[in-house]
Amino acid sequence: MWPILRIELFKIFSRPRTYISFVAITVIVALIQLALYVDGKNYIQFGMQSLTQGFDIEGNVLNGYLVCFIILQTLLIHVPLLIALVAGDAIAGEANMGTLRILLTRPVGRVELLLAKFAASLVYTLLLLVWMALLALFLSLFIFGKGDLMILKSEEVVVLAQNDVFWRYGWAFLFASLSMVMVAALAFLLSIFADNSIGPIITTMSIVILFTILTTLDIPFFQLLRPWLFTTHMLGWKAFFDDPIPWQAVSQSAAILLLHILFFAILGAWVFKRKDILS
Amino acid sequence: MLFLMGIGPVAAWSQDADKLLQQVKNKLALVKDYVAEGSMKTDIPFVKMADANVVVYFRQPDQFRVQRANGISILPKGGVQGSLHTILSNKSFTPVAAGNTNMDGKYLAVIKLLPVDEKSEIVLITLYVDEKTALVWHTSSTTRNNGTYETKLQYGKYASMGLPDQVQFIFNTTEFKLPKAMSVEYETGKTAKPATAAKDNKGRITISYKRYTVNKGIPNDIFK
Numbered sequence: 001m002w003p004i005l006r007i008e009l010f011k012i013f014s015r016p017r018t019y020i021s022f023v024a025i026t027v028i029v030a031l032i033q034l035a036l037y038v039d040g041k042n043y044i045q046f047g048m049q050s051l052t053q054g055f056d057i058e059g060n061v062l063n064g065y066l067v068c069f070i071i072l073q074t075l076l077i078h079v080p081l082l083i084a085l086v087a088g089d090a091i092a093g094e095a096n097m098g099t100l101r102i103l104l105t106r107p108v109g110r111v112e113l114l115l116a117k118f119a120a121s122l123v124y125t126l127l128l129l130v131w132m133a134l135l136a137l138f139l140s141l142f143i144f145g146k147g148d149l150m151i152l153k154s155e156e157v158v159v160l161a162q163n164d165v166f167w168r169y170g171w172a173f174l175f176a177s178l179s180m181v182m183v184a185a186l187a188f189l190l191s192i193f194a195d196n197s198i199g200p201i202i203t204t205m206s207i208v209i210l211f212t213i214l215t216t217l218d219i220p221f222f223q224l225l226r227p228w229l230f231t232t233h234m235l236g237w238k239a240f241f242d243d244p245i246p247w248q249a250v251s252q253s254a255a256i257l258l259l260h261i262l263f264f265a266i267l268g269a270w271v272f273k274r275k276d277i278l279s
Numbered sequence: 280m281l282f283l284m285g286i287g288p289v290a291a292w293s294q295d296a297d298k299l300l301q302q303v304k305n306k307l308a309l310v311k312d313y314v315a316e317g318s319m320k321t322d323i324p325f326v327k328m329a330d331a332n333v334v335v336y337f338r339q340p341d342q343f344r345v346q347r348a349n350g351i352s353i354l355p356k357g358g359v360q361g362s363l364h365t366i367l368s369n370k371s372f373t374p375v376a377a378g379n380t381n382m383d384g385k386y387l388a389v390i391k392l393l394p395v396d397e398k399s400e401i402v403l404i405t406l407y408v409d410e411k412t413a414l415v416w417h418t419s420s421t422t423r424n425n426g427t428y429e430t431k432l433q434y435g436k437y438a439s440m441g442l443p444d445q446v447q448f449i450f451n452t453t454e455f456k457l458p459k460a461m462s463v464e465y466e467t468g469k470t471a472k473p474a475t476a477a478k479d480n481k482g483r484i485t486i487s488y489k490r491y492t493v494n495k496g497i498p499n500d501i502f503k
Contacts, residue, residue, distance in 0.1 A: 010460040050457060051353075059351035125485075148351040153464055154457045159328040226466065240469075243327050249467035251454055 003114055004108060012086060021128055025075070030137040032071050033143055036062065051157060051175035063139040063147030065165045069241070071136040074178060076237070080183040080208045081201075082128060086202035087121040091272070095195040101277050111269050118188055118265065125184045126177055133173050148153035151278035153242050156241055168245075170236040175254065179234040183208060183258045184262035193271050230260050296376035296390045300367075303406070306441040307364050308492055309410035312338040313442065314492045319345065319352065323482035325455040335486065337364060342502045345486070351398055355450045355482060357426060363415055363432075366404060371395040382407055398426065398478065401488055414438060426451040445487045452482040 012018050034254035036043060049055060060236045091114075094100035104110065147162045160168070183204065190200035214222050226232045233253035239246050314334040321328045333352070336344045341364065345352055345473035372392035379388050392404040400423050407417035418430040428450045 028335065050455060052356075054356055056354045056356050057351065058354065059347055060349065063352055122343065147349055148347075150351050152457055155455060156327060157327045157353070157455065159326065159353070161329050162349060164329070232466065238465040239467065243329075246467040249465075253465075 001112055001119075002091070004113060004116035005119050008116050012120055012124050018086060018124065021085060021244060022131055024082060025079075025128065025132050026135060026228040028075060028078075029071055029132070030141070032074065033067060033140060036067055036070070036196055037143060040067075044244040047152065047175040051142070051152065057150075060145065061150055062144060063149075063162075064144040065147060065162065065169075067144050068137045068169065069149065069151065071132075071140070072172070072176070072237070075132065075136070076179070076234075077212060079128065079132070079180060081183050081205050081218050082209075083121075083125050083180055084187040084201045084204040086124050087184040088191050088204055089197035090117045090121050091191040092194040092197040093191075095277075096197060098174070104277055111274050114269055115193075118268075121184045121188055122181055125180050129177050129180060133169075135171075137169055149241065158241065160241065160243060168240040172239040175237040175240065175250070177262075178254055178257050179237070182230060182234070182260050184266075185261045185268075189264040189268040189271075192268050192275065199215060204271050230257065233257055295388075296374040299376075299388055299408055299410060299413065300372075300374045300390060300406075303363075303408060303415060303441070304367060306413050307367065309440050310337075310339075310442065312333055312336075312363065312497050314495070315488045316490055316499060317486050317488040319347070320483075320485040320487075321353060322484070323353065324480060325454055326482075327366050328353065333486065336380075336489070336497055336501050338497050338502065339364065346501075355428070357450065363418070363430075364421065366418060366430075372403075372404065372443065377405070380407065385409060385416060387416060391502075412438065414441060439489075440493060442446070442491055442493070443488065447483060447485040450482050452480055462485065 044062050044066075045052065048061075051057065091100065094103060103113065148160050149161050149165045151158045151160075186207065187200055187204040190203050191197065194200050207229065211229045214225055215229055215231045215235070233256045234251035236250050236257075239250045239253075283461045311503050313336075315337075317333055317335060318330055319329045319333045331352075333349055334346050334348070336346065337344070343356060343364075356393050372394055375391040375393065377389040377391050379386060381387075386409075387407040390406045390408060392406065394403075401420055402423055405419040406415050408415050414432075414434055416432055416434075417420055418432075420428045420430075422428070428448060431447040433445040433451070434442075434445040437444065
């Protein structure tokens with residue numbers, strides 16, 4: 001399988017559009033960091049209004065850890081689009097170019113080819129997250145320095161000591177990887193059904209956007225739906241910034257995301273094995 | 280005659296209160312400035328925060344600052360009367376004796392302090408003072424805009440200078456609310472309040488002092 005994976009990785013990384021995601025993340029992270037560096041104090045004061053009415057906050061609130069948290073909160077909703085660009089193109093792109101049938105004439109099993117393509121999409125997804133972690137965490141720490149991390153939740157304020165934060169980011173990025181792999185698996189599954197990569201990319205994004213809206217809208221009717229939406233569990237990375245960490249809930253969310261990945265992968269393999277490839 | 284007999288004891292109490300307040304102030308006047316190392320425990324109903332080491336700076340007449348090294352501290356607005364000096368120094372009050380009371384196993388004199396300035400932010404201060412040592416063990420301050428604050432003090436090896444080993448500030452808190460759409464929260468399915476939540480809706484900040492460095496001077500930039 002390794003030779004096929006190498007070929008698939010070569011295909012992904014030889015396409016200029018693959019690098020659009022890396023450039024986009026670099027630009028967005030740099031812009032957020034620049035904006036916070038120039039006018040971050042006003043932004044923080046605005047965000048903390050409800051707290052500063054009754055309390056004086058002393059210390060370096062706007063530090064690298066908080067900047068990274070703000071970046072992750074902003075970006076992790078949009079990164080699925082960048083992942084869908086590649087994962088949604090994996091099979092549909094070949095079908096669109098008319099190379100899928102030729103590819104399957106080679107002495108490689110369909111499932112093996114599918115796994116190699118899926119693994120290549122995962123490598124791309126994980127590299128994107130590693131790049132994001134490098135920029136969002138390490139560059140922010142370099143620019144803004146270390147400090148305690150203060151997070152405002154809807155009914156409480158959590159302040160984590162600076163020596164208690166870094167390992168939490170390790171877990172948070174690990175969890176975010178699981179979430180993004182799930183998005184990649186969804187886009188990959190949809191890619192099997194399509195003959196054009198635009199379809200699975202847009203469908204993946206539509207599902208993610210719709211579910212995200214249902215997750216974030218604070219309307220009682222939607223609260224019933226929330227536990228059943230994968231976007232609810234994709235927010236699990238935030239749990240690592242609670243004290244104590246709700247391990248049971250996080251493990252449950254991770255298990256649900258894993259089940260989604262397995263389901264999408266198995267369904268994809270099942271469909272692809274039986275699919276009449278005409279293009 | 281009856282009138283004079285009536286106001287006689289009141290005048291005597293007032294003199295006692297004046298004298299006792301002066302004794303307290305004299306003790307506090309021994310300290311021009313201090314730097315103290317200690318630990319701070321924050322117990323505010325909606326705040327989850329670990330205990331932290333702090334450095335506390337004070338300089339006469341009323342400059343006071345609690346600093347966490349590279350850390351964040353959340354302190355009640357206008358309410359951290361971290362030092363008795365900041366409560367009493369350089370302010371004009373009319374002391375009124377209000378009898379004696381037993382508090383935490385101590386027999387303490389109660390002095391009410393009424394600010395001379397009508398526009399003062401502080402409306403009333405009540406001091407609970409040990410008459411033998413001129414040490415203040417408890418204060419209660421009612422303010423115009425920031426509610427009522429209490430301070431509980433414990434003394435140890437620095438008692439001769441009127442410096443406490445432990446100070447606890449108690450203040451009223453209101454609920455903290457942020458729209459969920461803003462915080463985009465991960466829901467764990469549990470609605471439990473933070474473990475440290477105080478049941479009486481009061482916040483408590485306790486500073487335990489380990490050591491003081493007294494009258495050695497403090498750079499101006501500390502209080503900027």
